[in-house]
Amino acid sequence: MQCLCPRASGGVVAAIRAEAGAKVSIKSRGSAQLQRWARARRARTLINQKSNSNAAGVLDREGAKSDESDRDDDRGEEEDDDRAGGKSVFMVSDGTGWTVDHSVHAALGQFEHCLTDRGCAVNTHLFSEVNDIDRLMGVIRQAGAEGAILVYTLADPAMAEAAKRACQMLAVPHLDILGPITDALGSHLNVIPLGLPRGAPGRKSTLSKQYFKRIEAVDFTIKQDDGALPQNLHKADLVLVGVSRTSKTPLSTYLAQMGYKVANVPLVLGIEAPKELFQIDQDKIYGLTIDPTFLRSIRAARYRHLGLGKETKSSYFDMEHIRTELQYSGELFKKNPTWPVIEVTGKAIEETAAVILRIYHERKNKYVIPRISKRY
Structure with a gap:
């Protein structure tokens, strides 16, 4: 797996935090949890790719390797990469992720002629409730490490801009689904959008x-x-x-x-x-x-x-x-x-x-x- 220099990653986080106007300090936090999530997702992908006759065996091996890799992350990651296949799509949302998930899967329908066993397998990974810079940076670093494209719906303009800047600095392909249409509607209605995710204080009650x-x-x-x-x-x-x-x-x-x-x-x-x-x-x-x-x-x-x-x-x-x-x-x-x-x-x-x-x-x-x- 591609390795990002901790010093460089820390610089990216600091720069993005400054530009986003973050008021909370960002602690130096490892990405072991994200890596374990990634291994679990790749295990599920492998199960889908293998035949029913050996799917259980794959799951057992992946589960055992995940436990072992808690003690030796590097060795586990190398073995995972050797066996996992397909391009990764990271979907990030500050809410439930319904919008980004359905948008991506609707678009993937245009590639059904080559998905899965036909030459261009795709693994989608949804990260919901991403509403702080620290977690957002962790997901983006992981996307860079896995060579994934990042597709996001972030209502807060500062969070969306932070995602954009981080992806540019780490050379992560990215797409903002919510921002352009929100800006266009704001111009059409001549109204400034709230910039708040669903359920946030200040949003209209869901009991409408x-x-x-x-x-x-x-x-x-x-x-x-x-x-x-x-x-x-x-x-x-x-x-x-x-x-x-x-x-x-x-x-x-x-x-x-x-x-x-x-x-x-x-x-x-x-x-x-x-x-x-x-x-x-x-x-x-x-x-x-x-x-x-x-x-x-x-x-x-x-x-x-x-x-x-x-x-x-x-x-x-x-x-x-x-x-x-x-x-x-x-x-x-x-x-x-x-x-x-x-x-x-x-x-x-x-x-x-x-x-x-x-x-x-x-x-x-x-x-x-x-x-x-x-x-x-």
Whole structure:
């Protein structure tokens, strides 16, 4: 592993502290803890890269080496570097890290053609609640030692500037995700940003109207799951309709956490849909459909999860029965042409939710160009 001179690192910390206007003294603290974290992360990466047959053995060796390296860090680091592979991405946040984590992983989706076993493995490491210069400098030194790129969301301008200066001095590739957009919005709104992370004194209480709206939506959605309380369908913002295992419940939960009251109604062969479904505003209803082969594999996996084997006699994952179910739901969708029908095969929950919300907002606001809108 690349070794940074302690004297040089100390000079960097002092310089950055002066430029950031830090009022607290920075103690000379070793990075043994960060190194142990790094070894643990590399161990997890190795497990993902190895086959299932020897994953346990890799974990045991890495765990044993981690204990031994507490007494001899240099030897342990050299052995780790020999066995770990892939480029590292350090993600730093002064809060939970949700923003930086999702931003990085969304960007990594553009490299799925070469990730993991295809030539450019990437190891992401999230450092949350980094809200003092001392810890920030430790993370940046570790990033330099591991040859990582540093991606950060730091609301405090002094902390963000300190990260930038330290990365420049230590030649660490870096990217500020939050700063540029905050500055641009400040100019557009002609307002100076707070410069405070979420939860910091001076920030708006998390118990806002939006918070209580989400709590109410989640409570409503749980009570309306799987066709329960059809008399309350008129209270829902969105109603999802589809056969079993078309992601109605997880999709409902995801949308509820965004503040939408969601009800879902299962379509069961031989059982009429509740009459209330046809008495509410039909623009609220969204049909979900799926490829029969894909659905069969999902249902078979569900049976295995419940401990039921293939010998169990059931039409639940019988292909002919599944095709009949989907035909029944398809005919119902055709009879109700105002219901958008969304294909969920191979889609992530977020993707399906984005389609539903785009249609919902387009209808609600009668936009010429489809969009998803929120008011803050």
